[in-house]
Amino acid sequence: MFGGRMVSFLVGGIVVSVCSLSFSLSNLSFGAEYTGNSGCKCHMGKGCFEGEEYKERLHSNTWEKRLKGTPDAENPDCLKCHGTAYGEKIAEAGKKYLPNVQCEACHGAGSEYKKLKENYEGKGKDAFKELLKKDPLTARKVQYDAGLIVAGINGPATVKEQCLKCHWESKDDKNKCPKTDKVMDYKDAFKKDDHRDNDEIDDVIKKMSAEDKKKWASLLPKDEILNTPLKPKKKE
Numbered sequence: 001m002f003g004g005r006m007v008s009f010l011v012g013g014i015v016v017s018v019c020s021l022s023f024s025l026s027n028l029s030f031g032a033e034y035t036g037n038s039g040c041k042c043h044m045g046k047g048c049f050e051g052e053e054y055k056e057r058l059h060s061n062t063w064e065k066r067l068k069g070t071p072d073a074e075n076p077d078c079l080k081c082h083g084t085a086y087g088e089k090i091a092e093a094g095k096k097y098l099p100n101v102q103c104e105a106c107h108g109a110g111s112e113y114k115k116l117k118e119n120y121e122g123k124g125k126d127a128f129k130e131l132l133k134k135d136p137l138t139a140r141k142v143q144y145d146a147g148l149i150v151a152g153i154n155g156p157a158t159v160k161e162q163c164l165k166c167h168w169e170s171k172d173d174k175n176k177c178p179k180t181d182k183v184m185d186y187k188d189a190f191k192k193d194d195h196r197d198n199d200e201i202d203d204v205i206k207k208m209s210a211e212d213k214k215k216w217a218s219l220l221p222k223d224e225i226l227n228t229p230l231k232p233k234k235k236e
């Protein structure tokens with residue numbers, strides 16, 4: 001798919017037009033950079049379910065807890081699991097990695113996704129929210145086309161596959177932390193880390209006809225674990 005965009009603005013009375021071409025292939029976004037959690041400022045803000053759940057997990061501070069101040073603080077062999085985006089394109093100049101297991105470790109480089117949330121089709125900061133209300137499935141498609149990954153839907157085929165990039169189920173696994181033998185109990189780990197909540201898309205999916213399900217198959221959960229009940233909402 002090819003997406004062209006014309007942006008015009010006024011400089012000293014002269015109209016300047018900037019033409020930016022961006023391409024996106026389904027689920028692949030060329031040039032997306034890692035923005036870090038500070039790029040996810042809505043989710044990390046107070047009261048956002050995903051952000052609040054995330055902050056309770058050791059993913060969010062494992063670098064500080066395990067590597068900071070040790071000789072391994074910048075060791076690539078540790079950062080591949082206790083850090084994010086080692087050796088990848090990071091938006092902030094000069095950074096070689098992002099500390100901790102950040103959102104983008106599982107959801108992919110976020111710069112294109114961030115742009116669309118801030119200014120979908122050049123229509124301003126509320127445009128994406130409006131699309132989400134009006135047509136949640138198209139909104140989901142647009143996010144995935146911008147590079148957003150959700151395991152079990154458009155990323156790794158199953159959620160477990162994603163977890164096993166950094167976890168292991170047998171003590172003899174080669175892809176394992178040299179500092180601990182603790183194996184992952186997947187079902188229990190998923191329950192702890194599960195940060196789905198009920199949103200517009202879930203409501204639409206519940207009411208979809210079989211025909212629509214076929215049409216939107218590429219955007220629906222394929223991993224059965226994603227059909228398990230959501231966590232009850234915490235009391236405010």
Ligand code: HEC
Nearest residue numbers: 066072077078081165166167175176177178179180182183
């Ligand atoms: C394959 C991914 C992976 C790699 C590589 C890795 N770790 Fe870990 N590490 C983990 C996971 C996952 C845990 C937590 C396991 C659990 O609690 O279930 C962990 C736990 C730890 C702990 C806590 C151990 C404890 O006693 O609970 C320390 C310290 C640690 N890692 C340091 C390191 C250092 C230093 C390196 C590099 C030399 C490293 N890790 C490489 C995934 C990894």
Ligand code: HEC
Nearest residue numbers: 057058059062081082101105162163165166189190192193
């Ligand atoms: C990029 C690497 C990475 C990926 C991918 C990853 N983890 Fe982890 N996970 C870690 C590390 C590192 C720790 C160790 C945290 C510590 O003890 O410092 C950990 C610890 C955990 C813990 C125990 C800590 C806690 O706060 O309860 C759970 C539960 C967990 N992970 C669940 C998951 C699940 C479920 C998935 C897949 C959806 C997953 N992880 C994917 C790196 C990863």
Ligand code: HEC
Nearest residue numbers: 043050051054101102103106151159193194195196197198
């Ligand atoms: C360890 C991997 C991992 C990390 C880190 C992670 N996610 Fe997720 N995320 C997943 C997986 C897997 C799913 C689908 C199932 C679930 O919720 O566990 C998901 C689902 C979601 C959803 C969909 C929720 C819904 O209602 O359907 C949102 C939104 C989300 N994550 C946002 C975030 C944000 C924001 C962060 C960082 C603050 C984050 N995630 C960090 C793995 C991760």
